[in-house]
Amino acid sequence: MPDPKQPRIHCAGPSITEREIRYVTDAVTRCWYSEAGLYHERLEKAVADYLGVKHVVTTPTGTSAIHLALLSLGIGAGDEVIVPELTWIGSSAPIHYVGATPVFADVEPDHWCLSAESLEANITPQTRAVVLVDLYGNVPDLTRVREIADRHGLAIVEDAAQAFGSSWQGRQAGTFGDFGVFSLHGSKTVTAGEGGLLVTDRDDLYERACTLRDHGRQLDGTRFFGDFDRYYYHFEIGNKFKMSSMQAALALAQVERADELVGRKREIFSWYQEEIEDIEALRLHVERPGLASSYWLPAVTIEPTQKFDTLHVMRALEKSNIDIRPLYYPLSSLPPYCETTSGRQAQDRNRVAYAESPYGFNLPSNLEMTREDVSRVVCKLRQIFAPSTVS
Numbered sequence: 364m365p366d367p368k369q370p371r372i373h374c375a376g377p378s379i380t381e382r383e384i385r386y387v388t389d390a391v392t393r394c395w396y397s398e399a400g401l402y403h404e405r406l407e408k409a410v411a412d413y414l415g416v417k418h419v420v421t422t423p424t425g426t427s428a429i430h431l432a433l434l435s436l437g438i439g440a441g442d443e444v445i446v447p448e449l450t451w452i453g454s455s456a457p458i459h460y461v462g463a464t465p466v467f468a469d470v471e472p473d474h475w476c477l478s479a480e481s482l483e484a485n486i487t488p489q490t491r492a493v494v495l496v497d498l499y500g501n502v503p504d505l506t507r508v509r510e511i512a513d514r515h516g517l518a519i520v521e522d523a524a525q526a527f528g529s530s531w532q533g534r535q536a537g538t539f540g541d542f543g544v545f546s547l548h549g550s551k552t553v554t555a556g557e558g559g560l561l562v563t564d565r566d567d568l569y570e571r572a573c574t575l576r577d578h579g580r581q582l583d584g585t586r587f588f589g590d591f592d593r594y595y596y597h598f599e600i601g602n603k604f605k606m607s608s609m610q611a612a613l614a615l616a617q618v619e620r621a622d623e624l625v626g627r628k629r630e631i632f633s634w635y636q637e638e639i640e641d642i643e644a645l646r647l648h649v650e651r652p653g654l655a656s657s658y659w660l661p662a663v664t665i666e667p668t669q670k671f672d673t674l675h676v677m678r679a680l681e682k683s684n685i686d687i688r689p690l691y692y693p694l695s696s697l698p699p700y701c702e703t704t705s706g707r708q709a710q711d712r713n714r715v716a717y718a719e720s721p722y723g724f725n726l727p728s729n730l731e732m733t734r735e736d737v738s739r740v741v742c743k744l745r746q747i748f749a750p751s752t753v754s
């Protein structure tokens with residue numbers, strides 16, 4: 364049982380100010396009928412300016428943004444899409460939704476993101492795209508991944524769901540692919556409660572995404588064409604992938620505070636960095652050259668010499684009312700994939716992901732965390748990994 368005397372330290376959570384409350388109140392009061400799209404437009408413009416991209420489409424979730432990206436790229440049955448083993452299932456489930464086959468690639472041990480080498484080794488004549496993942500605010504070697512994808516004619520969907528505000532060689536995460544995707548889930552640095560963003564510099568993909576997210580309508584031109592009114596004219600079967608004005612208003616307030624929110628994440632990380640440095644059993648994942656991380660969740664590896672795995676640490680911290688998250692299970696080990704041909708092949712191949720998964724975890728980094736909270740977490744870790752308790 365968690366200790367009820369200690370307030371819970373949540374793993375991730377938002378910072379909400381008067382600005383968010385004001386915008387959402389305005390949206391719920393005013394943004395109906397002809398003004399229903401007001402906050403969406405402001406949000407799309409704010410995100411485009413922040414990231415330096417041409418087009419932004421707001422979606423109900425990050426998962427639906429990836430789904431929409433794959434649909435817009437025309438990916439379907441018979442196609443293969445490469446995705447890293449260690450990620451939230453929202454990165455891979457949309458590959459299934461469009462009828463394509465996920466191929467699981469291995470990751471790098473020092474940052475758990477896609478291994479460029481493994482990406483290249485898994486390309487077949489059926490491969491159409493890669494969904495690469497900017498895990499916990501870190502990124503794979505985006506320069507190399509882009510070069511490999513270009514050489515093999517693959518589309519890139521950059522799943523930056525966890526990486527709003529990170530950058531690689533001075534360029535914002537989420538802008539390296541044909542499409543970039545962000546999640547605005549309540550746990551994310553910039554949130555709308557639920558929500559997603561699909562971004563692209565390509566006009567053709569933007570137009571395709573706008574049609575496919577609106578039940579196949581094309582409302583961008585003049586209202587009437589020939590004898591038809593575009594409002595109820597569906598050119599094809601699409602999806603309904605939209606967010607509400609209230610979500611857009613909340614997200615806008617957050618994007619306007621993005622530098623502050625990312626700054627706060629970086630500050631929380633720096634406290635951990637100072638305090639964890641001398642715990643030899645643990646390795647905190649720090650920025651490598653070229654990366655400026657928004658540190659959505661600080662990532663830690665338990666050194667292989669230790670007798671404890673992540674589950675042990677989680678159980679111990681839960682007793683102190685501290686919420687840490689384990690590194691993901693390799694996707695190919697999970698019930699939807701483990702018996703498939705693709706899953707079985709990946710189990711044999713992806714040594715790093717399988718070796719890392721039981722020994723990785725994330726430290727709490729909710730946006731209301733204080734230095735004292737960080738000290739409480741590290742104090743507990745210090746007790747677990749005190750030299751007398753480890754082998």
Ligand SMILES: Cc1ncc(COP(=O)(O)O)c(C=O)c1O
Nearest residue numbers: 424425426451453454524546548
């Ligand atoms: C890496 C990754 N991809 C995709 C998603 C899906 O986003 P959403 O939960 O908004 O659908 C998430 C959400 O946590 C994620 O972490």
